[in-house]
Amino acid sequence: MSEEAFDVMVVGSCMTDLVSQAPRLPKAGETIHGQKFFIGFGGKGANQCIQAARLGAKTAMVCKVGEDFFGDNYIHNFKDNGVHTDFVGQTSDAATGTASIVVNDAGENAIVIVAGANMLLGVEELQGARPAVSRAKVLVCQLEICPQTSLRALRMAQENKVKTIFNPAPAIADLDAEFYRASDVFCCNESEAELLTGSSVANVEEAHQAGQQLLKRGCGSVIITLGPQGCVVVKAQGLTSTHVQTTACATVDTTGAGDSFIGALAFYTAHYPTMPLEEMASRANRVAAVSVQAVGTQSSYPFRRDLPAELF
């Protein structure tokens, strides 16, 4: 068992993206030829962990992959990014999570996600990680694994006074109310906020309202990300609601921006625990803005060395 204290621990998903580019999407029963294929590293949990690591956080991932090529490959990817892998389990009972993606020339896509080994992450792995979780500074969870595993992890962190960041993605309309109470920071995007509140979240004003509604359910703070409009930060302490704007930039590919934002938020929460949440959100906006200027998910995430010193 590791004696290290981690800045950021993520309990979440790993997915291998298998991306084919073709002139159009195939019909049922049809075989077509595409022009390009590539494999990418994805999964919300792993993405967030890797962004935090690239900013300089000492990170550990708690997840499950298959005993297969993609699982071995993903573990290498974590190591290449300096993520601690003692809590990455491998199972022969399911394959590593995959997202098989076809993108057509118009940029539309069709995706099949097989969560596979991600759904087998459970109590046993959490118990193994408990000593490390209890000493970590920040714990981050999402909803791409069994929701009860995420909730258990958040509670384990809270019992040990570890700060929790919860990203309810992909959103489920009837989210267990316990998730709000287990979240120090509850961070979602507009469509997730819409699904969770049942109200439209299409502009800054509506985001303020949705944030206040979510805050009432028991979390410490709410952040709703708004793409090129930055985010709204709503805090229980002082009952403030602030629009944190971001600067315009040339957008190449926004895939993975939300995870870049959350990984950065986790880094700032661990490294600057007394920094106002609005300032952390402003800096996370700037990190995520770098990610939208390059293609892919993790391939677009900046390292500390790529960023201005004033962000640290």
Ligand SMILES: Nc1ncnc2c1ncn2[C@@H]1O[C@H](COP(=O)(O)OP(=O)(O)OP(=O)(O)O)[C@@H](O)[C@H]1O
């Ligand atoms: N076009 C953009 N220009 C500048 N910053 C952006 C842009 N799009 C996203 N961002 C940054 O990324 C953060 C997260 O983006 P967004 O709200 O679109 O999340 P998301 O919908 O979860 O993203 P995705 O699903 O593409 O990963 C924003 O709060 C902002 O800081």
Ligand SMILES: [K+]
């Ligand atoms: K990107």
